Amino acid sequence: MHKASAAPTSRGSGAGGGGPAARLAVSAAATDGVAMSNAAFFEWLDERRREQPQRVRRVPFSELKGWGFDQATGDLRHRSGRFFTVHGLRVRSDFGPVPEWEQPIIDQPEFGILGIAVREIDGVLHLLMQAKSEPGNVNGVQLSPTIQATKSNYSRVHGGSAVAYLDSFYRPAPGSVLADSLQSEQGTWFHRKRNRNMVVEVGPEVEAGEDFCWLTLGQVNALLGFDNLVNMDSRTVLACLPDWQPPADGGAPAVSLHGDAEVRSWLTQRRVEHEVTTTRLPLNDVAGWQRWDDRVEHERGLFFSVIGVDVSSGRREVPAWTQPLLLPSGVGLSGLLLRYVAGVPHVLLRARVEPGLIDVAELGPTVQLTPGNYAHLPAEDQPPFQRELLEGGAGKPLFDSVLSEEGGRFHHAECRYVITEVEDDVLETLETGDGPRACAAEFRWTSVTQLDELLRYGGQLNVQARTLVAALRSVR
Template structure:
């Protein structure tokens, strides 16, 4: 739990509607309301505990032969749904000059359709609130987590499964003019998904939109504090939160010329916005990554058993099958494949102040499933156990610096779940650690040989998040977390 979590204390509640204004200013007021307005913090935890009791979910691992509606294609061995929708698990051959392994083969999840991840916001007693959902997912380690207003693939909201309609969908399919606060296509895990992207949206709605049984209105300050609790705010909520307009000043202290601090972020950053975009573009064209789809039957280095597909040395992940029963989903019972990681991941961000401006050390990381070759990633990203067999020089740069400082100097340190609809018990430790100005210092701010790293201001990251495929999903969680503790 991060240091700001203590701010989650309780206060009285109220309802009503408020006035408009600039999104950043209104979000700042909501972020400051850590004690709640429409729902007190004590009332939230009571409500959330009740939702968990009311959403009992049973998830049982089964052999592949017991999957209903899913099967292995006789010709290719690909694992797919009989409708041709949802997703397919097939093979991928990768050749890349990024990282210590130049060539490998692996299974990967291919879900070509776009999904919608959206949070509805509205004013209550003059304060913006976020409509959050208590939602069970088959892969969640603890069943119910706090989710966006809507998270649904096209197969889900098109009701391919024959289930009930997705609530609040119309607010995002046809938002009212002037109601959209954020809207961009964002990637998901590029090592597990093949070119998967979801539409991340924040849409303002009117007082006629009320919270349903599994939904509640929370201030941004309340949601920010909940990020510090292990496995509470799910991945889909975190990525949408990162796309919110940045409500915080770009610099510490006063700005002498009276200009808004947020308008000066590029001039006061170590690198200008143009330099950052040019550098990322350069990394994309300089790196080589060639991916070739393979039949799952032809993937080398992986073994298929009755109940799993796993790497021959037990690393990385496995593909399993589960049977699910849930009383609060569009479909009450189903079975499906899930990806099960080999260990708890680590995603860490080193941050420092440069001339009063908070900067994060970002890495241009190449992943085989990304549409644009490379995206901005955290300083450190990976599953440490997958690198343990490698010599020290081939392990992720800055991992030791991050871990050495994480105990005493961490601004944020929580274990959070990854997407529970496709991954089984996938957890990642997210860490943000501030370093002194003289740490990692050279003339250009970095050690020699680390061309794929750049110090970037937090406001620059917010600007990039207005557009598609700039920051990867782990980096977006850390942007949301960093804003919650600034």
Template sequence: MDSTVEPLHSPGSAVSSRRAASLSSRLAASALAIEGGVMSNEAFHAWFEERQHTHALQVSRIPFGELRGWGFAPDTGNLRHDSGRFFSIEGLRVRSDYGPVREWCQPIIHQPEIGVLGIAVREIDGVLHALMQAKPEPGNANGVQLSPTVQATKSNYTRVHGGSSVPYMDCFIDPDPRRVLADVLQSEQGSWFFRKRNRNMVVEVGPEVEAGEDFCWVTLGQLGALLRQPDLVNMDARTVLSCIPDWRAGSSTANAGLHSDTELRSWVTTRRARHEISTEPLPLREAEGWRRSPEAISHESGLFFSIVAVDVSSHRREVPAWSQPLLAPHGLGMAALLVKRIGGVPHALLSARVEPGLLDVVELGPTVQCTPQSYAHLPAGDRPRYLDAVLESDRRPERTLFDAVLSEEGGRFLDARSRYLIVEVDEDFPTETPEDFRWVTLCQINELLKHSHYLNVQARTLVAAMRTLP
């Protein structure tokens, strides 16, 4: 690291102490720079459009028999890579006391290695900028999306595939701890991944780090505006952005919540202790209710998702051509957060969600998180709680503070998209909640984000979205 760059937390340095104390101000200044710094908004869109053209992927569905380097294990039917690395599709039997269905089997993605999602930030002309990448993924609805500086599995950055090295990886492998703004392990979709975690990192770098051809420096204000555009800022960028310290969090409201910090932590611990969920690895061929054809593994009801195979070609990826399985959801997902002021303090209504792939049984999710069409066959009483309150916002658009359809992880999911909503409810909306819900202040959410396994990946997207609100 360039010795001329003052470390954020250098012990004994009055200058660096002031820098640490002013981090919130520096982040706030970047958030206010909505017209851009290094790159204007017009220039960004021109650059991004050119990157989308340059990095266009050719993605086509293929039968499983045409997968290269992948195959079904003869003993279990699990779908795995010949190297034993990357990820595999396995079966899982689940028993739970949560939700309308208490026992089921399903395919699930097993990827035990921990990846790195990292954003490098740098002060340019007195304003913090984030180094973002235009990255193509085979499952993206529009090919290229804006991703973190680094988005890599361990198999990627150790070059198991024999491809090229991951740019800027050295900024995150062994960073100077004095320049780390965020560093925390976070989960991914607990319904589709089995105990998948990534290291979410934000590291400040010096002037020696420059933007390569597929990278650009943008302000937090620009990122906030881009987040409202469909399928532009990818899931991995959104989760890292949520882990950046919140420049809007004032200490004066730290203890003004409906529930104290201790009460909230005790509530989460209680939910984890009381909810029962058992998961049992299962040969994929024995997953009841699922049928394998030459082209897909799908549920007999036609709901939920399918496992499919794709062939991909690219001139600019680490590997120019490959094939792989992907999980293809059925229907548009929904992740919605209800918010209101309680005692003058903004609160968000979070749910304690039980998902089979979570490491710690329960994580806090949005108020509503579902694929509505998957509930169409169930009685009205089994619909997700508060779903009607969210749908009411379509008739009262003035109450909708954020509304965007955004893509999920394009490296493992095919055309997985969710409608993300933040809806402000009326003052008379009940503050009393069922046991699996709690009103939580933004300051409390920010404290929870400093630790692993408290907020799920959908909730973290909505946290990033909340920071774009006035």
């Protein structure tokens, strides 16, 4: 176990003083740690990777234990009826260049818990992070939240061991919750999937187990810049933290290009005006997709495929199992353009329609795509602002890392996350809606303070945008 050099202070006190934002600011400033130095962290991580050997091999569907294709529908499901199902979906949408298509999708109709425990050590808030191996990770062990579990996991449908620290989140103590909201996951791969994102403060009786460590917010922020280190579940919870960064002018209210009510009204309008219908289909009937002994894939090899894997791991609730995973066709790209308006940073968000979202649309990044999936489309159907994001015009790059998506459902799913600062004149046509930017109504400049307000509630920012919010806070 990793302990501080001195006894932790009681909950809510300490050097940060004041409210959560002030205390988080003190933690964010502690970039070389308090309970554990940066050098000690990387030694610990190397040790955890040695102690968590994981073997993952692709297998034909016939070797999946407890999983099978329904004889009537072809849907891929677990015999318990729990975990998740892969079925078909027909989509009709006026968003994007393709008005109608069919696809497989993951249906997991239960809430999971993604939670980070925090506590004060030597007067500084620390986050309890976990070194966790996931079968779909490109590198085995990544840094995950304190708890990362579906209801099937924490109710122990698999017959394995109990989930550590569950009680702190399942029934949090009064006054201990810093963040708590239901947030969506990938709306193109999941059907109406949401998880409870939580940050809960705990007392000195909670210590770091063998695969856990206490890190300051400053340390975790720095680790976001490393490829494939901080996992998706950690990033979405980090985004839900209250913004700890004060206005640049020392306390005056930030000026936003569009008011809070206007931003909310605009998103509501996009949800109402877009026409999206989805119909569940038997997996057997999904047009354009083929099932083989070891995969379900698109006839052109685009988008993704569904595969089976056999897993053995020494540090999971169950030491060995088999399961399906979704394998993307390439590395994704998600990015934000940032500009300053009256000295206040704003990011360009797009109201994105995705078939698996509950409320039709959520606010997504400026750019969100897998480039190879658009290569066959003409130039006028390419998503806008890719050039501005990657070249920056007269601006500058602020963040650029390749990060993994959820390793419990996706196999080697990676996305390049980019934040680029641009000058005002780069995007003049967006303000007027003239010229080639016919989709100007889909975009809004949103101040960083408005992001904080939007993230207090679920269903506003999609999972890619939440990763970029966490990244933006780490470099501001």
